[in-house]
Amino acid sequence: MRGRIIHKSDLVKIVEALMKTHRVVAPFAGRGRDSYFDVVTNENKNDIAIHVANPYYPPKRYVFPHMHKLMTIKAGDKPSIEPNCVDEKVAVFGMRSCDVEGVFHLDRFYLGNAFKDTYYEEFRNNLFIVNMVCTDTKTDIDDDCFCVCADAGTAAKAHFDLQLMDLHDESGEFLAVAGSEAGEALISQPFFRKATLAHVSRRKSVLGEVRKRFKTATSWYSAVTKYITHGGEIKDATWKKIGDRCLECGACSYVCPACTCFTVTDRPAGDGTFNRVRVWDACALSGFTRMAGGHNPRKAVHDRRNRRFFRKLSHYFIQREFTMACVGCGRCVRVCHGDIGMPQVVEILRRETAALLQQEKA
Amino acid sequence: MSHPANHGRLCVRGWHVHEVASSPDRLRTPLLRKNGDLVPVTFDEAYDAIAENLSKIKKQSGPDAIGFLDSARVSNEDGYILQKFARTVVGTNNIDQGTSFYRTTTVNVLREMLGIAAATNPLEDVFTSKAIILNEIDIGQQLPTLGGAIIRAHLAGTKLIVVGSRRHRVTEHADIFLNIKPGTELFLYAAMAKIIVDRGLMDLDFIRTRCKGYESFLQNIQSFDILHAAHRCDVAPALIEQAVLLYCQNKPGMLLYPSATADIDHDALSAMVNLVLLSGNLGKKGSGILPLSEHNNAQGGCDMGVMPNCLPGYVKVTDATKRASIEKCWNAVIPQSQGRDAAEMLDSASPIKALWLDRHNPVVSASYKDAVEQIKKMDFVVLQNLFLTKTAQFAHVVLPVAAYGEEDVTFTSTERRVQLAVKAIEPPKGFVSAWQQVVAVANRMGARWDYTSPRNVLAEIAEVVPDYSGVTPENLGRDYGRQWPCTQDLPLGTPILFTESKNSRLFSFATVSMTPPEAGANQEFPFALTFGHSLYYWHQNTLVRHSETLKREYGILLLDFPEGFVEINDEDAKGMSIRDNQKIKIVSPKGSAQTFARVTSEVRKGSIFIPFFLQDVMKTIGRDNVKNTFVRIEKAG
Numbered sequence: 001m002r003g004r005i006i007h008k009s010d011l012v013k014i015v016e017a018l019m020k021t022h023r024v025v026a027p028f029a030g031r032g033r034d035s036y037f038d039v040v041t042n043e044n045k046n047d048i049a050i051h052v053a054n055p056y057y058p059p060k061r062y063v064f065p066h067m068h069k070l071m072t073i074k075a076g077d078k079p080s081i082e083p084n085c086v087d088e089k090v091a092v093f094g095m096r097s098c099d100v101e102g103v104f105h106l107d108r109f110y111l112g113n114a115f116k117d118t119y120y121e122e123f124r125n126n127l128f129i130v131n132m133v134c135t136d137t138k139t140d141i142d143d144d145c146f147c148v149c150a151d152a153g154t155a156a157k158a159h160f161d162l163q164l165m166d167l168h169d170e171s172g173e174f175l176a177v178a179g180s181e182a183g184e185a186l187i188s189q190p191f192f193r194k195a196t197l198a199h200v201s202r203r204k205s206v207l208g209e210v211r212k213r214f215k216t217a218t219s220w221y222s223a224v225t226k227y228i229t230h231g232g233e234i235k236d237a238t239w240k241k242i243g244d245r246c247l248e249c250g251a252c253s254y255v256c257p258a259c260t261c262f263t264v265t266d267r268p269a270g271d272g273t274f275n276r277v278r279v280w281d282a283c284a285l286s287g288f289t290r291m292a293g294g295h296n297p298r299k300a301v302h303d304r305r306n307r308r309f310f311r312k313l314s315h316y317f318i319q320r321e322f323t324m325a326c327v328g329c330g331r332c333v334r335v336c337h338g339d340i341g342m343p344q345v346v347e348i349l350r351r352e353t354a355a356l357l358q359q360e361k362a
Numbered sequence: 363m364s365h366p367a368n369h370g371r372l373c374v375r376g377w378h379v380h381e382v383a384s385s386p387d388r389l390r391t392p393l394l395r396k397n398g399d400l401v402p403v404t405f406d407e408a409y410d411a412i413a414e415n416l417s418k419i420k421k422q423s424g425p426d427a428i429g430f431l432d433s434a435r436v437s438n439e440d441g442y443i444l445q446k447f448a449r450t451v452v453g454t455n456n457i458d459q460g461t462s463f464y465r466t467t468t469v470n471v472l473r474e475m476l477g478i479a480a481a482t483n484p485l486e487d488v489f490t491s492k493a494i495i496l497n498e499i500d501i502g503q504q505l506p507t508l509g510g511a512i513i514r515a516h517l518a519g520t521k522l523i524v525v526g527s528r529r530h531r532v533t534e535h536a537d538i539f540l541n542i543k544p545g546t547e548l549f550l551y552a553a554m555a556k557i558i559v560d561r562g563l564m565d566l567d568f569i570r571t572r573c574k575g576y577e578s579f580l581q582n583i584q585s586f587d588i589l590h591a592a593h594r595c596d597v598a599p600a601l602i603e604q605a606v607l608l609y610c611q612n613k614p615g616m617l618l619y620p621s622a623t624a625d626i627d628h629d630a631l632s633a634m635v636n637l638v639l640l641s642g643n644l645g646k647k648g649s650g651i652l653p654l655s656e657h658n659n660a661q662g663g664c665d666m667g668v669m670p671n672c673l674p675g676y677v678k679v680t681d682a683t684k685r686a687s688i689e690k691c692w693n694a695v696i697p698q699s700q701g702r703d704a705a706e707m708l709d710s711a712s713p714i715k716a717l718w719l720d721r722h723n724p725v726v727s728a729s730y731k732d733a734v735e736q737i738k739k740m741d742f743v744v745l746q747n748l749f750l751t752k753t754a755q756f757a758h759v760v761l762p763v764a765a766y767g768e769e770d771v772t773f774t775s776t777e778r779r780v781q782l783a784v785k786a787i788e789p790p791k792g793f794v795s796a797w798q799q800v801v802a803v804a805n806r807m808g809a810r811w812d813y814t815s816p817r818n819v820l821a822e823i824a825e826v827v828p829d830y831s832g833v834t835p836e837n838l839g840r841d842y843g844r845q846w847p848c849t850q851d852l853p854l855g856t857p858i859l860f861t862e863s864k865n866s867r868l869f870s871f872a873t874v875s876m877t878p879p880e881a882g883a884n885q886e887f888p889f890a891l892t893f894g895h896s897l898y899y900w901h902q903n904t905l906v907r908h909s910e911t912l913k914r915e916y917g918i919l920l921l922d923f924p925e926g927f928v929e930i931n932d933e934d935a936k937g938m939s940i941r942d943n944q945k946i947k948i949v950s951p952k953g954s955a956q957t958f959a960r961v962t963s964e965v966r967k968g969s970i971f972i973p974f975f976l977q978d979v980m981k982t983i984g985r986d987n988v989k990n991t992f993v994r995i996e997k998a999g
């Protein structure tokens with residue numbers, strides 16, 4: 001990998017270069033700590049927020065849309081099926097390391113096994129990722145972030161096309177690293193300069209400083225991964241306690257960069273026409289596991305709730321996908337009505353299970 | 363993320379509301395009934411037909427033969443323009459929210475006792491509160507954003523007292539759960555007041571300086587006592603006592619109840635407000651009483667005067683002086699007598715010949731027994747909606763309107779927060795807001811209204827409604843809306859009402875009467891009925907039906923119980939050898955209906971829960987006197 005230097009005022013040139021070939025989306029700041037990804041135009045390109053709270057609504061939707069039309073089905077005398085192909089190049093400028101790791105997790109799930117999901121593949125092949133490393137301790141990171149525990153941040157190690165990092169020195173320099181051939185081509189443009197060894201050591205010291213910002217720096221995943229993988233050690237009462245705090249909104253799955261579940265349904269469009277769509281689904285909802293005959297193996301809310309954590313932390317899945325299905329972005333913490341985001345659940349499971357095990361020993 | 367009411371947390375419905383605007387089966391053109399069929403026409407043709415027919419009916423049968431109903435979900439602009447049209451162009455006060463019967467008790471009692479019918483404190487105050495009483499609402503399902511806030515407040519140490527006839531998710535967190543018989547709140551809250559007085563726990567300072575009617579209240583509550591209340595409510599007396607102590611010894615304390623309930627009567631709600639006054643829990647952060655509205659703009663509709671007896675700003679139509687000042691502003695005459703409310707417009711004695719419905723769907727609303735027959739009889743029915751609802755089969759004109767997200771409008775939330783809903787996407791070509799359609803018709807009927815943008819309407823609202831006088835799009839957009847009163851003197855709004863300590867209007871204690879209910883459970887009819895919503899069968903599902911995820915979740919219940927269900931307690935079911943999903947017959951003194959039993963421990967022993975979408979069952983067994991419907995269950999089939 002080659003390091004390059006770009007001045008803050010030239011960052012927009014990266015966007016402009018990408019806009020020639022891609023639909024570019026980037027984060028913008030709203031009121032308070034609100035922020036959102038939006039399509040970049042010539043009008044708003046100078047308003048792109050470099051240091052801003054990571055938007056709630058995750059950029060995973062650019063490879064795995066919230067609702068995606070797969071095909072249009074016409075019934076009647078002349079039935080027909082028309083596939084819906086979306087062949088559009090999209091570049092996400094300013095994707096955070098946690099979300100980059102999330103895309104990698106989706107890659108493993110959708111493309112890493114014998115069956116490849118063609119819809120996902122199409123989106124993924126068309127995606128260009130510009131990773132922005134979180135370095136501003138006031139805006140980029142908040143108390144709910146815990147990527148350092150999930151081995152996803154603050155600087156992504158791979159899976160991006162281009163990585164940018166603010167070196168926070170007076171000269172306004174950003175360090176750029178290419179992660180793909182397309183990225184290499186981009187950093188060969190004249191508005192990038194060569195990086196020096198001083199820049200590299202500056203990078204190290206910035207990252208070292210940033211780590212101190214995290215409120216949750218040790219999430220004790222490993223203990224919980226062990227309990228969940230072994231099975232039987234976590235008592236039903238503990239899951240019940242967690243389930244009682246779930247209000248079944250589904251948000252934890254919708255905002256999770258690593259959640260892969262969807263459902264497929266036909267949306268009536270009038271005149272015997274249906275749009276077959278695939279829509280994000282959530283394990284918090286009771287319809288998620290209901291079977292055709294009516295039986296629901298996970299009917300009680302706590303049985304649904306624990307599924308999320310089995311899926312994300314069990315060794316069986318980690319083996320298959322190389323990482324646990326959590327990237328430490330903290331979104332589930334922020335959207336949860338009952339305060340049972342990943343770190344809270346890990347803590348409840350760890351404390352209650354440890355206490356129970358101790359009691360049993362005694 | 364930064365919104366003070368939810369901090370970025372949405373419920374399952376919020377996550378799917380976008381599917382309404384994007385639904386492929388939205389109405390695409392206006393429809394006009396010609397030779398018995400609804401056929402596509404242009405907007406202009408539709409407006410002409412409406413103006414012509416309304417003018418004709420007004421001339422032949424008088425303005426009071428025309429009625430207007432809107433949904434408690436439409437914007438302030440829609441509500442304001444519709445009532446102005448009804449009052450000044452048509453000339454009738456027959457204007458109401460379709461769901462008005464739910465909130466009439468709340469408006470009346472709170473205005474009588476406190477002077478203002480709205481939540482006294484912002485929702486975020488649950489985090490400051492030390493004790494919360496949550497009365498008869500499945501808040502985890504009905505208002506999850508607030509339900510979650512209560513759970514989080516409780517985890518941080520706030521005491522939680524849940525009162526209700528049904529167990530629900532938030533009940534699991536309660537410090538005290540008063541699992542009362544349905545409809546016995548009056549006895550509970552009056553007895554609680556009595557305990558406070560007997561133990562001297564009242565806030566005498568507050569009562570002396572801020573309240574009136576205390577002496578007669580003291581006499582009045584002598585007739586209540588804890589043992590009697592415990593008997594009527596069927597909960598342990600010690601538990602009632604503990605609840606009172608928890609509420610009085612942990613101040614500030616809040617009381618929350620659903621305003622959209624038909625089950626709370628005037629006296630029961632008065633007893634609740636008495637408790638709040640007695641404990642002095644008013645005018646401070648973390649205190650107060652919050653009527654919780656499940657409709658996003660029930661509060662705004664009332665503020666805009668979508669009521670048969672009140673003009674915008676709660677001015678009584680019979681108040682000549684105040685009416686005159688609005689007439690001057692509108693440069694028009696307002697009829698002086700009170701109009702018909704929603705129920706009166708649709709009951710069998712109604713003389714209404716023409717009806718204007720803005721996104722209200724009375725045909726599927728179980729609250730009106732005779733709606734179908736009445737609407738069938740009408741000479742002219744105008745419907746504004748996004749979809750072809752069941753009411754459309756009786757409509758003469760159907761106008762498709764812009765959806766949420768396709769227009770710049772304002773809504774007023776359950777915490778008095780007037781908020782901008784900013785246009786995010788373009789409406790389908792030619793579609794405009796409901797209020798703009800009303801303006802088009804008004805101008806065809808001789809009005810000279812020159813509103814060109816929602817901004818003009820909001821400016822007029824600010825002029826007419828004193829509490830909105832500081833409301834401008836800029837002011838609302840600066841933060842996350844403003845809580846009224848938002849006046850020119852108080853441009854930032856008023857998060858907490860009644861904070862001033864003196865020289866203000868006095869609050870009134872109310873006297874309540876303990877007349878025994880007309881009917882009670884007896885051997886013949888041993889089960890009390892309760893009615894309610896659920897997370898997925900939300901009201902009549904007009905919106906839920908257009909979301910793929912919500913439809914699936916709703917469909918699950920329908921697949922398990924394709925012909926609907928009522929819920930009965932597991933122990934009761936065992937006693938009668940009724941299994942889950944067994945066909946049963948519900949018999950009331952008024953009639954009987956067949957449905958299926960869903961056996962669950964969530965409902966209280968001795969009561970039966972009927973979800974709101976089972977209109978047929980509700981109609982047959984009678985819900986005139988909701989508080990006192992008792993039934994028996996028989997096996998059927």
